[in-house]
Amino acid sequence: MKIKTRFAPSPTGYLHVGGARTALYSWLFARHFRGRFVLRIEDTDLDRSTQPAVDAIIDSMNWLNLDWDEGPYFQTKRFVRYNAVIDDMLSNGTAYRCYCSKKRLETLRKEQIARDEKPRYDGRCRDSHAYHVDDKSCVVRFRNPQNGSVMFNDLIRGPIKFSNQELDDLIIRRIDGSPTYNFCVVIDDFDMAITHVIRGEDHISNTPRQINILKALGAPVPAYAHVSTILGDDGKKLSKRHGAVGIMQYRDEGFLPEALLNYLVRLGWSHGDQEIFNIDEMKQLFSLEAVNKSASAFNNKKLLWLNHYYINHLPASYVATHLAWHIKQQGIDTRTGPKLAVLVKLLGERCKTLKEIAISCRYFYEDFSEFDSNVSKKYLCQAAAPALETVHANLASLTEWTPAAVHTAIKQTTEALQVSIDKIGMPLRVAITGVSQSPALDITAYAIGKSRCLARIIQALDYIACRARGNTDQA
Numbered sequence: 001m002k003i004k005t006r007f008a009p010s011p012t013g014y015l016h017v018g019g020a021r022t023a024l025y026s027w028l029f030a031r032h033f034r035g036r037f038v039l040r041i042e043d044t045d046l047d048r049s050t051q052p053a054v055d056a057i058i059d060s061m062n063w064l065n066l067d068w069d070e071g072p073y074f075q076t077k078r079f080v081r082y083n084a085v086i087d088d089m090l091s092n093g094t095a096y097r098c099y100c101s102k103k104r105l106e107t108l109r110k111e112q113i114a115r116d117e118k119p120r121y122d123g124r125c126r127d128s129h130a131y132h133v134d135d136k137s138c139v140v141r142f143r144n145p146q147n148g149s150v151m152f153n154d155l156i157r158g159p160i161k162f163s164n165q166e167l168d169d170l171i172i173r174r175i176d177g178s179p180t181y182n183f184c185v186v187i188d189d190f191d192m193a194i195t196h197v198i199r200g201e202d203h204i205s206n207t208p209r210q211i212n213i214l215k216a217l218g219a220p221v222p223a224y225a226h227v228s229t230i231l232g233d234d235g236k237k238l239s240k241r242h243g244a245v246g247i248m249q250y251r252d253e254g255f256l257p258e259a260l261l262n263y264l265v266r267l268g269w270s271h272g273d274q275e276i277f278n279i280d281e282m283k284q285l286f287s288l289e290a291v292n293k294s295a296s297a298f299n300n301k302k303l304l305w306l307n308h309y310y311i312n313h314l315p316a317s318y319v320a321t322h323l324a325w326h327i328k329q330q331g332i333d334t335r336t337g338p339k340l341a342v343l344v345k346l347l348g349e350r351c352k353t354l355k356e357i358a359i360s361c362r363y364f365y366e367d368f369s370e371f372d373s374n375v376s377k378k379y380l381c382q383a384a385a386p387a388l389e390t391v392h393a394n395l396a397s398l399t400e401w402t403p404a405a406v407h408t409a410i411k412q413t414t415e416a417l418q419v420s421i422d423k424i425g426m427p428l429r430v431a432i433t434g435v436s437q438s439p440a441l442d443i444t445a446y447a448i449g450k451s452r453c454l455a456r457i458i459q460a461l462d463y464i465a466c467r468a469r470g471n472t473d474q475a
């Protein structure tokens, strides 16, 4: 059997972590078996579906590199097909027209609730034409079996059984002629030859209805797997409050897709105690049997930990391709300064996100005329001037500009002045970077370049001189 899965988001909001994890599991399952993966946009809810949401879904799938073999299909483009099937069902009796008014259904509902019964359609039009008004004022209902039960073996949860008595006759076409959601899903899964439906657990109650319709159509019933919910770290439903944001916001915050995918795959699936999975390992090892039935809690710290890991373990040249976007956001012109792959190596160790790297790298590329005021007050003071003058001279006399040569020049300065590295290190760092935190001084100075470093040390000395004259406003 050729495995075929699908991801079928409704474009009523941005793709969030729950949806992305469902997409990932569906995609991995297809890739594991060298099957096919379909992207289908379930946009039948015309009031709530939006184009920006469709765009965000596609952008997110692209950014996560979850490629699809077919689609994107749009349900709104398939209404003719759905209606043709409904007409067939009306002809063969697996569906029927229902003329019950909204008012009648509302009264029925209230009565059932008052009797402590589960509200359901009572089947008045099922076998009777007595209430026929005209074809324009009817809905079409599926003739659900009245006896027996529907059973399916959920590939994550095991056997699940629903009694047909719990399921009433579902409306499959509204009064305005539009097919309803559950029906479209069934026809799509059938037409697209989906073999495995992997989706959120909020759809479990739709499954028996969908199976009944498939059976009435004589269609094969796919296997189902319902993935559990993702909760916040406080055990409550994941919401904006927990940072449950759209996937593209993770890109904006400086996450690598590899980190998010690794995080999501582990959120509800495990393979021994392994934490790090590259995409090939995921494809090779993923199985639905190892997906957890219980809800998982989203943990931002772990995601950050993974992001830091991937920034430092993926090839720097690759990480640089993602970093470039953030550098652009910061408006930094990187033509004169270290290459982005070098920057990844310089700052990767101390930054957990690409955004942090982009925010803290400016001094490698741009000169500055102001120092971080807190650190300049502390480190660019009169006492630091001799150290800066000497280190300037020693650096200026270097014939080659390498980290090792810079290191030696700094060391010679400490020896010449008989002071510890603390007395020179911080003033020099603040002088050449403007801030108090940077990678090791020798590689930082090397990456900034000789002429820039020397000019910045002079700028710092001028600042100290100004301060000494009682004017701390300018550097």
Ligand code: GLU
Residues within 6 Å of the ligand: 007, 008, 009, 010, 042, 185, 198, 199, 200, 203
């Ligand atoms: N469109 C549904 C959703 O976004 C998914 C339906 C399905 O996978 O069957 O929740």
